[in-house]
Amino acid sequence: MNRSFYDRPVLEVAPDLVGCVLHHGATSGVIVETEAYHETEEACHAYVGLTKRTSTLFGPPGVAYVYRSYGIHALLNAVCEPEGVGAAVLIRALEPDSGLELMRARRGLQAERMLCSGPGKLTQALDIELHHNRSDLTSGPIVISQRPPEWRDVEIVADRRIGITRAAELPWRFSAAGSRYLSRPVPRDAAVVPGVARTR
DNA sequence: CATGGGATTGACT
DNA sequence: GTCAATCCCATGC
Numbered sequence: 001m002n003r004s005f006y007d008r009p010v011l012e013v014a015p016d017l018v019g020c021v022l023h024h025g026a027t028s029g030v031i032v033e034t035e036a037y038h039e040t041e042e043a044c045h046a047y048v049g050l051t052k053r054t055s056t057l058f059g060p061p062g063v064a065y066v067y068r069s070y071g072i073h074a075l076l077n078a079v080c081e082p083e084g085v086g087a088a089v090l091i092r093a094l095e096p097d098s099g100l101e102l103m104r105a106r107r108g109l110q111a112e113r114m115l116c117s118g119p120g121k122l123t124q125a126l127d128i129e130l131h132h133n134r135s136d137l138t139s140g141p142i143v144i145s146q147r148p149p150e151w152r153d154v155e156i157v158a159d160r161r162i163g164i165t166r167a168a169e170l171p172w173r174f175s176a177a178g179s180r181y182l183s184r185p186v187p188r189d190a191a192v193v194p195g196v197a198r199t200r
Numbered sequence: 201c202a203t204g205g206g207a208t209t210g211a212c213t
Numbered sequence: 214g215t216c217a218a219t220c221c222c223a224t225g226c
Contacts, residue, residue, distance in 0.1 A: 035207070037207075043207070044207090045207085048223070048224095051222080051223070052222075052223090053221075053222055053223075067207090067221075067222095068206095068219090068220055068221055068222095069206065069207065069208055069209095069220095069221095070205095070206060070207095070208050070209080070218080070219070070220085071206090071208095071218065071219030071220040071221075072208070072209075072218065072219055072220075073208055073209070075207060075208085077207085090207055092207085118208070118209070119207070119208075120208050120209060121208090121209080130221090161207075162207075162208095163206090163207055163208070164206090164207055165206090183208095
């Protein structure tokens with residue numbers, strides 16, 4: 001994915017990333033769940049303004065923002081919007097694609113559905129850590145490629161973000177409808193995101 | 201310099 | 214359903 005893909009409103013990039021493939025080394029998976037974050041709402045780290053921690057979010061688009069959550073997990077985001085605007089898409093779940101045995105070894109379990117079904121799980125499975133913060137997603141080592149043909153017309157649903165206490169009402173979580181690899185089920189009343197030139 | 205909170209997970213009742 | 218683990222960093226004295 002080139003830089004212009006990320007240099008757009010985060011609410012466009014977040015659903016567009018569903019169905020794309022995240023790669024790191026010998027492991028990869030199709031993105032099935034994302035969340036959008038923007039400096040104008042309280043749940044976004046960039047809400048506090050420019051600090052050492054948030055400087056990545058305010059930097060150029062197409063860069064990885066990786067931070068530690070609850071002292072244990074590394075969470076991966078893709079920085080979006082023009083430099084100077086703090087916004088990013090959190091990658092929340094993958095459908096494992098390649099390197100399954102490596103993922104199983106790193107995760108210490110066998111079930112395919114448990115390998116990448118959460119933001120902290122997928123970083124462990126793909127060996128993504130804090131030192132990847134600020135790495136360029138357009139050149140690697142972590143890269144995101146466009147949707148494979150079979151994911152081109154994936155139906156995407158929107159509902160509330162998970163695990164946050166502030167601005168929790170915003171429907172900024174985007175999931176592949178019917179995926180069995182999500183971090184949590186999608187509510188039945190979730191809205192379908194309109195697609196562009198979607199075939200029937 | 202001390203404190204507190206958090207975009208989670210897995211183990212346990 | 215409950216709950217602890219554990220680290221980075223923003224904030225306040």
